[in-house]
Amino acid sequence: MTSNVKESFGHSAPPAPAALAAKVRTLAPSMTRSMQRVAEAVAGDPAGCSALTVTGLAELTGTSEATVVRTARLLGYPGYRDLRLALAGLAAQQESGQSPAVTADIAVDDSLADVVAKLAYDEQQTLADTAAGLDTAQLAACVDALAGARRIDIYGIGASGLVAQDLAQKLLRIGLIAHAHADPHLAVTNAVQLRPRDVAIAITHSGTTGDVIEPLRTAFERGATTIAVTGRPDGAVSQYADHLLTTSTARESELRPAAMSSRTSQLLVVDCLFVGVAQRTYETAAPALSASYEALAHRHDPRSGRR
Incomplete structure (x- = not known):
């Protein structure tokens, strides 16, 4: 260890x-x-x-x-x-x-019906494991920090980068200033600008992704509140995290890489963060959500003359 x-x-x-x-x-x-x-x-x-x-x-x-x-x-x-x-x-x-008993790994000659059943079981188990292991006290502390944040930076690479983008878009829709950074150089240059009352979130299943750890370290040193969403709470990312949110994954196999199941559990965690923040900031979040819904509906309304 x-x-x-x-x-x-x-x-x-x-x-x-x-x-x-x-x-x-x-x-x-x-x-x-x-x-x-x-x-x-x-x-x-x-x-x-x-x-x-x-x-x-x-x-x-x-x-x-x-x-x-x-x-x-x-x-x-x-x-x-x-x-x-x-x-x-x-x-x-x-x-x-x-x-229930753990299902077998997906085999190259499995039928599509078996693939669907096995993936569905693994996804359900991953979500159940993540929910069971999620520290709600840590989650509440993260929600508090995000709800009062001046600015939020989120770092992720690859599949974790997609999750970072998802969280940033959700937070933007309730009126918070949030940005996802997949480019490691841009992430560090933005992290340098963070201060107390800002929040930085690193999303990394392995807990060892250098391109995610480096901007989190910079944010930590600048006094921002730092959060790590990781499947390895003992990984290097924990050194610079004020709060840890642990995810679970299904067993990795040849046809089911870790990025697939880690993404599922990461999305659950960021959804919990988003809903918690929306609850905490409901008076401002609800009007912001309504405004975004109306803007999107108008954009796609044929009568508006726009596509």
């Missing part, structure tokens, strides 16, 4: 049982191999592991008691006892049929 995990990350409320599997998928790539064995064991057999003592789980995974406790804490639980309770809850959900 890298050393740049925010100290506050481990002190938020323990994740609900339904969020445990998502937490394992999100954090496993950044764990040591021994911690990965513990995480994979508890996610793969929650019922069996919930019956084990810390010594028993250490023996099962060929690790140490200290590794088991560290893994529990990284997953968001104060100690192993709390993790066991979550495992028991997850096992009960699975037994009642509330947590």
Whole structure:
């Protein structure tokens, strides 16, 4: 595990049982191999592991008691006892049929009907995992910052850049000054102009995209409130984020790259941000939305003489 995990990350409320599997998928790539064995064991057999003592789980995974406790804490639980309770809850959900089995990866010879079914399941699971793992206290703090922001800069590259554009357009429609930057040079030159009361948002699934981290670092150093929307809360981007919003993704496969599922979870998070800000600024947001609807309707009205 890298050393740049925010100290506050481990002190938020323990994740609900339904969020445990998502937490394992999100954090496993950044764990040591021994911690990965513990995480994979508890996610793969929650019922069996919930019956084990810390010594028993250490023996099962060929690790140490200290590794088991560290893994529990990284997953968001104060100690192993709390993790066991979550495992028991997850096992009960699975037994009642509330947590369906994970579907197989998309194969090259799958029918289109199977592709549709598998993608739909994966998208639903990604959204459910992201919702279950989203820290609402962090989300509320982000909404507060955005609602009172003088200016908002949003950084994203590739698929994350499309999500950044989506959020910027939504915020513009409720009267906020927001701009999405996919060009890294333009992002940095704009970040230099940020000040306190401004907000900068970095969207990066990996948490290691340099072209996104650099403008966020600049904004952070200029005193702006900084937010990271990422699938890797222990990634380098967290060093410069005042607030972290964690996303989940489905398993990556040859025909389903990470950018597909990460985009789905990122869109959920930015929609939550937008709705929260619209609620908080309703007196000004509602008239702004109405004005934009009317302007677009007039633009496409054949009687207006414009296309």
